[in-house]
Each structure stands twice: as C-alpha cells, then as structure tokens.
Amino acid sequence: MRVLLITRWFPPEIGGVASHVRDLAMNLYSRGDRVTVFTASNVSCSDWPFEVIRVSPEEYLRVACKAIWSRNPFRDLMEVVDPDIVHVHHAFTPISLASLVSASLSRYPVILTNHSAYLYDYKYLLKALGYMSFPLKLIIDKADRIIAVSKAAARFIRAFAPSTSITVIPNGVDTDRFRPEGSRELRKAIGDGFIVLYVGRLVQRKGVLRLINAMGMVARNIPEVKLVIVGEGPLRMLIEKRVKELEVDKNVMLLGKVEDLKLPDLYRSADVLVMPSLYGESFGIVSLEAMASGLPVVATSTGGLKEIVINGVNGLLLRNARSESIAEKLIYLYRREDVRKNLSLNARRIAEERYSWDNVLTLIKKVYSEELPS
Numbered sequence: 205m206r207v208l209l210i211t212r213w214f215p216p217e218i219g220g221v222a223s224h225v226r227d228l229a230m231n232l233y234s235r236g237d238r239v240t241v242f243t244a245s246n247v248s249c250s251d252w253p254f255e256v257i258r259v260s261p262e263e264y265l266r267v268a269c270k271a272i273w274s275r276n277p278f279r280d281l282m283e284v285v286d287p288d289i290v291h292v293h294h295a296f297t298p299i300s301l302a303s304l305v306s307a308s309l310s311r312y313p314v315i316l317t318n319h320s321a322y323l324y325d326y327k328y329l330l331k332a333l334g335y336m337s338f339p340l341k342l343i344i345d346k347a348d349r350i351i352a353v354s355k356a357a358a359r360f361i362r363a364f365a366p367s368t369s370i371t372v373i374p375n376g377v378d379t380d381r382f383r384p385e386g387s388r389e390l391r392k393a394i395g396d397g398f399i400v401l402y403v404g405r406l407v408q409r410k411g412v413l414r415l416i417n418a419m420g421m422v423a424r425n426i427p428e429v430k431l432v433i434v435g436e437g438p439l440r441m442l443i444e445k446r447v448k449e450l451e452v453d454k455n456v457m458l459l460g461k462v463e464d465l466k467l468p469d470l471y472r473s474a475d476v477l478v479m480p481s482l483y484g485e486s487f488g489i490v491s492l493e494a495m496a497s498g499l500p501v502v503a504t505s506t507g508g509l510k511e512i513v514i515n516g517v518n519g520l521l522l523r524n525a526r527s528e529s530i531a532e533k534l535i536y537l538y539r540r541e542d543v544r545k546n547l548s549l550n551a552r553r554i555a556e557e558r559y560s561w562d563n564v565l566t567l568i569k570k571v572y573s574e575e576l577p578s
Contacts, residue, residue, distance in 0.1 A: 205572065206238045208287035208312075212297040214243035214256070218461070220489045221294050221319050224353075224375050228291075229254055231376075231565045240285045244299055257281075279306050289572045290314040292347070295361060301343050308346035313575040316347035321356040321486035321507045340364055348575050351568065353487040354508030360486075371571055374512075376564030377492035379556050382468050384498035384548075390432065390473035397428040398538050401474035401499070403467070403490045406437030411480030411504065411525040416443055418480075418530035420450035425535050431456045434470060471497035475544065476537055479503040480525040488512060495519075496555035500547035502533045518551040 209229055213222040229239045229252070239254035282290065290307045292300050295318050307314035344364040351373050352358035358370050391399070400422075404410050412433070419431050433443070433456065440458070447456045462470065471477070477494035479485070479501060487508040491501050495512075501519035503509040513519040520533045537544050557563075 205232075205289065205569075206285065206287045207232055207240070207572070208282065208285050208290045209239065209241045209293065210243075210290065210299060210303045211241065211293040212244050212299050213294075214241060214245055214258075215464075217245055218464075220375070220487065223489055224317075224319065225293055227376060227378065227561060228565070228568070231561050235565070235569075240287070242281060242299075242303075279310060282307065282310055282312055287312055288576060291572075292316045294319050295344050295364065296320065296340075301340075304343050304346050311577075313348045313577070314346070315349050315351060315571060315575060316344065317351040317353065318357050318361040319353055319486055321354065321360045344368075349571055351571060354511050356507040356511070357486045371567075373564060373567045373571070374559055375487050375489050375492060376561040377489070377496045377555055377559050379496045379560045382471060382493045382496035382555075384472060384552060386472055387469050388473045389469050394430050394473070397430045398426055399474040399476075400429065400431045400534060401434070401470060401477045401494070402431065402479075403434045403470070403477070403493075404479070405435050406433075406439040406443060408439065409482050411482045412439060412443065413446065414482075414525050414527045415478055415480050415530060416446050416450070416452075416456070417527035418534065419447075419452050419455055421527065421531035422534050423450075423452050423455045426538050429455055429534075429538070432470065432474065433458050434460075434462050434467075436461050467493065468497065471499050474499055476534065477501045478530065478534070479509060480522065480530055481506055481509065482525055483507070485509050491519075492555060492559050495551035496559070498548045498552045500537065500544055500551055502530070502537070514550075514554075516547075518547055518554050520547075 209225055211221060211225045213219055215222055215226050229241055233239050233254045241256045243258055245258055290312045292303050294300055295316060304314060345368050347368050350361060350365055350368050350370045352361055352370055353375050355372055358372050402415060406412055422429050447453055471494050477499050479488055479491060481504050483506055485507040491512050494501055495518060501513050503513045503519060503521060504525045505521045505523055510521060513521055515521040522529050
C-alpha cells in the first residue's frame, strides 16, 4: 500500500504529533508499505528508510495558502506520489486544511487523525471562532474518515465533522524500546531516593507549577525525594524562581530537553510519572511510554488521560491538579511500595495489551482498507 502522511510536525521537532507520525511511518514501512511524509520542517535529521519531503515554514505557508485557493501544489504532490491513502494529521493547521481540500477533489481517499481535545468545550470554541467555524466545518467534513486518538478527541472534532465517520484509535507505544528491563543511569547518579518524573513542555496548561508547589509539601515528608523535570518552555525561569523560594533546590532537577534515545533510561529510573495537566490533554503519549516502562502514572482526570489511567489499576487519578492533591498521592505511593509494585505490573500489562504498535497499526490499516476503492 502507498501511504502519504501529511503533518506540520515531524522529527527532529518534538511533541506528540511528531512522535506519532514518526512511529506510524516506521511501522508502516516495516510491514512493507511504501511511505512518503510531507512536512513543514526544513531541519534535517537522520536519514529515514522512507521518503520525507520537507519545506521551510515560509514555503509551507505559501503552499498551504495557494492550495486552499487553487489546489495545484497538493494536487501535483498527490499525482507524483500516487498514494492509495492520504493520511492527514491534526485538523487545525494550514497544511492540513489545504490538503483536505485538495484530496477531497481528487480520486484519493483521505483520512484525518485528530490529535487534539484542546478547548474541550467546543461550543465555546465555535462561538469564539464565529463565522470562521463554518468554513472549518466544510473543510474538515471533507475527510472520508476521521481517526481520533481518544474519546475526548472524538467529541471535540465531532462539532466540525457532523457527517463523517469517526473511529477512536489510541496512540501506540514501542513496547520493546520502552520496557522495565534495561539500564538505569539516572538511578545510579541519584541513588536510593524516591524519583518523581515529569516529561513535557513547561507551559501553564501542563500544571507543572502546581507540581513544583506540591514538592514543597512532599519534601517535608520525604527528604530524599527527587523531582526530575524533562522539557523546556516559557515557564522555566519562573519554575527556577519558585524552586528557590520553596527551598527545594536539592529536590528538583531540571534536565531541559533530553535526547530521545535517553528517555527509556529516565522512565526506568523513576518510581512514578506525574501528569498534572489542567486541560487540553487529548491523549498523552508520555503516559504510554511510562506505562510500557512499568511506571505508575499519577494524572489529572482530564481529556484523554482519564481513558488511559485507570484509578487504582495502573495509576492514580486526580480530580483536579491542586498541589495538595498531588502531594497526597505522591506521599501515599512512597509509603505503599506494595501498591506501587502492583500498579507497575498492571501498567506494563495494559501497555502491551492495548497500546503496542502491533495492535494500533492493525486498527489503522483496517481503516485504510475500508476506505480503499472497491
């Protein structure tokens, strides 16, 4: 099967969409499919076994705008690649909207994956968009089929695609790469302390400042606790300031951006992953990577997270991201090693049974097959 993947984000750019498209492309290729990725990034990285067509962000906007009006750039691309399936990722980027218009006017079946549950109350979103919501509906509803990465993402996109069939297929995780067995270099460096891990952007909606505030309470009960923060973002300076104010300098490590190759070691070295998101978490690939590594997840009951984390089974759910609630859960897990061990075993089992790429790719390929011309 010839598959054209269209995405705004692709490695070396980081983020959930970039990771998902990379893994999807690699898994399709490994099964013998011919894969082409079209992306708006001119940053080169390691060679891929499949074709990656990159344009600069400036060229990307020009191509997208031209395609919306004339369709020529994407029509030409599709005629050159001649795909059996056009698979567009993330609905609300110019490149996605333009490719949906072009593909819908061609002979190629087009699948759209919605990765977002952002601005979850879509009624307010539609009101905020005003007249713009109508053309968005017209364009997004042109997809032959929509895949949503969670039920939350499906509910969100339904407002823009009232007549298109939507199938919920979760993100996948490489359960061979992310596994409990392997090196633990971070653990060797830190020692026997209780390691709490956060992986994500340092932005307000991720709730990272509330996690920092929680550490002030946790450190009073567990002096040897270590919070390891992986990621960059606009809140970094504010986080550093708050760490000093709370006098938890010795308890918090800001690693910044970490190479993708080092992530499995970080997960294996930790005792628990925390995802204190305030809103807008459509899925959370980080939670899958942690689960596959045998790591319990403490997460806010928001968006797609409450679909992944089963309270008391593979992690603990927070009703809200209050610092006191986060601290309470962490102290509980520290004191109950038996509970931690049980959550860890279940996390790995669920990752293998529900979220391995073998299972997820089978579901995606089934959608592809159903949309191929008979």
